[in-house]
Amino acid sequence: MIRLERVTKAYRTRGGRRVVLDNANAIFESGHNFGVLGVNGAGKSTLIRLLAGSELPDRGIVRRWARVSFPLGFGSTFHSALSGRENAAFLARIYGASMRPTIGYVEEFAELGEYFDMPVNTYSAGMRARLAFAACLAIDFDVYLIDEVTEIGDQRFRRKCAEAFRARMARSDIILVTHNPQTIRQYCDRGAILSNGALSLYDDVGAALTRYHRMLQEAI
Amino acid sequence: MFLWWRLLHHTGLIPYHVFVHTSSSMTYAVTSNGSLLQLPLVSTFDVLFARAVLELATDLLVAVILLAGFGALGLGTLPHDVAGMSASLAAVWMFACGCGFINAVVTGFFKSWDKIWTQVTRLLYFCSGIFYVPGNMPDWVRNILAWNPVLHGIDWLRSSFFVDYEPHWLDRTYLVTAAGLTLLVGLGLERSLRRQLYEPQ
Secondary structure (H helix, E strand, C coil), X not given: CEEEEEEEEEEEECXXXXXXXXXXXXXXXXXCCEEEECCCCCCHHHHHHHHHCCCCCCEEEEEECCCECXXXXXXXXXXXXXXXXXXXXXHHHHCCXXXXXXXXXXXXXXXXXXXXXXXXXXXXXXXXXXXXXXXXXXXXXXXXXXXCCCCCCCHHHHHHHHHHHHHHCCCCEEEEECCCHHHHHHHCCEEEXXXXXXXXXECCHHHHHHHHHHHHHHHC | CHHHHHHHHHHHHHHHHHHHHHHHXXXXXXXXXXXXXXXCCCCHHHHHHHHHHHHHHHHHHHHHHHXXXXXXXXXXXXXXXXXXXXXXXXXXXXHHHHHHHHHHXXXXXXXXXXXXXXXXXXXXXXXXXXXXXXXXXXXXXXXXXXXXXXXXXXXXXXXXXXXXXXXXXXXXXXXXXXXXXXXXXXXXXXXXXXXXXXXXX
């Protein structure tokens, strides 16, 4: 379970203060998978980083009663001068996972071949994403935070990721940000909408999607 | 010439480099580790402290290699008080860490700070008694130079390197106090402004 208590988060931008969350309260219960919806720039990635703990709220508390993953997204969590293997070793070490099996899993899952021993800054975006997926799955988290990176790699790799996540979902939950309603329906049973600093949770993912589409139409 | 070289390199440049390398590279530690900071377990303090340890280890290794090399050429001298030498380097390093934490925070709010800090370290090169002994200076000059904590670090190291060097202006407490105060301010600033220090794009 992850609980947001009176969480406020804002950014200073050129145009003034941009509020992502304004005194938001929410409970992401365990045993459910949440799909997070919101227009571009609403702060979905920021929400994911707040849930992960990569970023701290301006005010309020984020409490976690679970082992929460690092945010799995386009922003890399790797040290670019180190190789994939070294990064996997580093992750295993800081998360207290055993080294050898973790590195073995990442090497096999990411399918980077000889690039696994090359510095991450020589990787393409797709290779980075594959490494990130593999590293995230290699460590046993209770909650996986995924930020718009479900469409990576070729068909085969995508299927492999989907299968791995489906297997993992038997004991772990995911909180997923994506623009693809199909992906949300596929993985999530609950929904969340982030708009204008408010975060509303829906017990039914269908209701959340309907509400979100109505919001988009009203905006037009 | 031989003495001058020992003065310059062994006892002047080693502590000066520990100070400059540590305090300067901590300035960039947060921005250059942006992706690692995405990991919730890695905090800004971690990357700053890791950088400080890395710089100290590098400088010590370089110093050991160079001293061994000079020794092999017959130009080496062993310090008469290794414990004192270590203590002086530790004090200089702690002062550098304090400055480094402050630098890291200031850079977070004022991007050009690293340019200014580079100028400060350049000035310190001439004001720390690296290639001269402060004793050669007129009293009034030395009284001004003695405000520089790095100068005390260098003279402290010299006093443990050479048997008969114990300058009356050397104030070890001053350097340790300066280190403690900058560490207190630097760590305090880092803790209280951590949220603003690092904003992922």
